Amino acid sequence: MKKPISLLIVLITLGVILYGYRAYNKPHTDVASTEAEETISASAIFQAFDIDDSTAMVKYSDKVISVNGLLLSRDVNNKNEPQIILEGNGYDGFIRCGFKPEYLARLMALQDSTTINLKGICMGMNGSDELDLLADKDVVLSNCTLIE
Amino acid sequence: MVAFTNHSGGIFKTNTGNINFFSHTPVEDITADNHKVKTAFDGTSGKLQFSALIKDFEFPKALMQEHFNENYMESTKFPKATFSGLIENIDAIKTGENGTYTSNVTGKLTIKDVTKEVSAQGTFTVKNGVVNAKTTFVINPEDYNIEIPKTVAGKISKEIKITVDADYRHAH
Numbered sequence: 001m002k003k004p005i006s007l008l009i010v011l012i013t014l015g016v017i018l019y020g021y022r023a024y025n026k027p028h029t030d031v032a033s034t035e036a037e038e039t040i041s042a043s044a045i046f047q048a049f050d051i052d053d054s055t056a057m058v059k060y061s062d063k064v065i066s067v068n069g070l071l072l073s074r075d076v077n078n079k080n081e082p083q084i085i086l087e088g089n090g091y092d093g094f095i096r097c098g099f100k101p102e103y104l105a106r107l108m109a110l111q112d113s114t115t116i117n118l119k120g121i122c123m124g125m126n127g128s129d130e131l132d133l134l135a136d137k138d139v140v141l142s143n144c145t146l147i148e
Numbered sequence: 149m150v151a152f153t154n155h156s157g158g159i160f161k162t163n164t165g166n167i168n169f170f171s172h173t174p175v176e177d178i179t180a181d182n183h184k185v186k187t188a189f190d191g192t193s194g195k196l197q198f199s200a201l202i203k204d205f206e207f208p209k210a211l212m213q214e215h216f217n218e219n220y221m222e223s224t225k226f227p228k229a230t231f232s233g234l235i236e237n238i239d240a241i242k243t244g245e246n247g248t249y250t251s252n253v254t255g256k257l258t259i260k261d262v263t264k265e266v267s268a269q270g271t272f273t274v275k276n277g278v279v280n281a282k283t284t285f286v287i288n289p290e291d292y293n294i295e296i297p298k299t300v301a302g303k304i305s306k307e308i309k310i311t312v313d314a315d316y317r318h319a320h
Contacts, residue, residue, distance in 0.1 A: 028210045057224050061203060062217075077315060078164035081183035096163060098184055123203040124227040126163075126186050131197040131232055133159060133188035140184055140201055 029121060032145045034064045036119050042069025042095045046088030049125040049139050060122040066147065068117045069095060074107055081142075082107050086116060088139060096126070096138040099145075106146060120144035158318055160243065160279050161188035165314030167200055171305040178212060178304065180205040187314050189281075194238030196253060198231040198312075220294050226260045233266075241272050241279075243318075248273045253283060259292040270312075279316040284309060 038060070040048075045067060049056040069086035072094065076082040082104045086095040097120055099107060110116065120141030127137035165185035171178040182205045189196040202223035207213040217223040233255015235241065241249045254267040268285035286307045289296060296304050 024209065024211055026210050028206075028213070053227070054225075057227055061224055061227070075164055077162070077317075078166065078183050080166065080181070081164070083164060083184065096184060123184075123201045124223075126184070126199055126201050126228065128199050128228065128230055131199060131230060133161070133190065133195065133197045134186050134199050138163065138184075138186065140204060142184070142204055142206070 029064065029143070031064055031119050031121060031143045034119075036066035037063045039066040039068075042067055042086040042088050045122075046093045046095060046137075046139050050089065050093060050137065053125055057124055061124050063122055064119055065122050065141070066117065066119045067095060067097075067141065068115055071110055071112055071114055071116045073112065074110065076104060076107065084110065084116065085138075088137075092136060094136070094138045095141065097141045097144045100143070103144075103146075117147040118144050119147060157192040157243075159188055159190055160316035161319040162186075162314050162316050165198070165312065167198075167205075168311045168313075169205070170309045170311070171307075172309075173303055173305050176303045178207070180207045180213070180216070182206070185312075185314065187316070188319065189235060189238075189316065191238065191241075191243045194235040196231070196233050196235050196255065198229075200229050202227055202229060220289070220296065221260065229257070229259045231255055231257050231266075235270065235272075241274070243274055243279055244277075246274050246276065257287070259287075260294065262292045264291055277318065280314070281316065282311075282313050284311045286310070 072085045072087050074084050081098045083096055083098045084107055088094045097118055121143050123140040123142050125137055125139050127134050129135060163186050165187045167182045167185050169180055182200050184204055185200045187198040202221050203217055233253055236252045249272045251270055253270045256263045257266045266285055268283045270281055270283040273280045286309055288306050
């Protein structure tokens with residue numbers, strides 16, 4: 001009887017180690033291969049955060065969402081994460097979308113004032129009414145991919 | 149003829165500032181980066197502000213990022229870290245002339261709704277109208293109600309090194 005019990009203990013131990021190893025090394029969400037949990041316009045998601053930041057955080061943050069909106073500009077000053085800005089609320093509120101550096105050429109080829117469809121992980125709304133220099137608001141998406 | 153407009157004074161801003169944090173222990177080094185930090189300073193008064201989304205700190209490992217957000221920072225409830233302070237000798241920083249300047253920066257850092265005074269020396273490098281600011285300072289997670297469970301206490305330093313690196317441009 002001793003041998004089967006020892007074997008079982010060894011197998012369980014190996015299983016726990018393997019589970020722990022896989023959990024520790026699990027990859028980040030691959031946005032390109034993940035289906036968006038929600039499709040929403042840039043103005044609608046901006047409005048959701050602008051009206052009630054706390055509720056919008058619970059509903060959208062950490063989720064892959066698909067957003068469509070008008071391209072206002074590109075902000076490629078930070079080589080670590082080139083970004084594009086979609087119109088969220090006229091010239092007062094924006095959707096800031098960050099991409100991996102390898103996307104730079106594709107972002108540079110986009111035409112301003114055209115409708116862009118993309119997917120990304122929602123991080124929340126940046127900017128603060130309490131900081132007068134940073135009162136403009138951005139809903140932020142990261143690890144974005146363009147949807148052709 | 150000047151190479152660029154002299155913008156001494158006025159607001160300088162970026163939405164693509166970098167903040168890195170680094171924790172070193174004999175067991176493990178932990179690092180994370182945020183490349184979408186919103187920050188601005190007033191070239192006349194020296195007022196300096198930052199706002200960074202906690203969830204936007206990217207870790208090399210997804211599990212570390214999950215633990216950071218869910219267990220330690222409660223980032224859905226407390227989504228932002230902010231700083232509001234002053235560049236002490238702003239008059240000495242000629243934002244319209246190429247050069248490198250140092251200044252103390254002091255102000256209030258808010259993380260998880262806890263606000264503490266922090267102070268650090270910053271280096272400001274002006275090059276063709278872009279003002280690069282770099283600074284490093286250390287915070288203790290316990291000061292900001294960030295509770296580290298005893299089971300992982302050996303892996304997370306009580307001295308977290310924060311490094312800021314931002315390129316400001318004149319805001320029109």
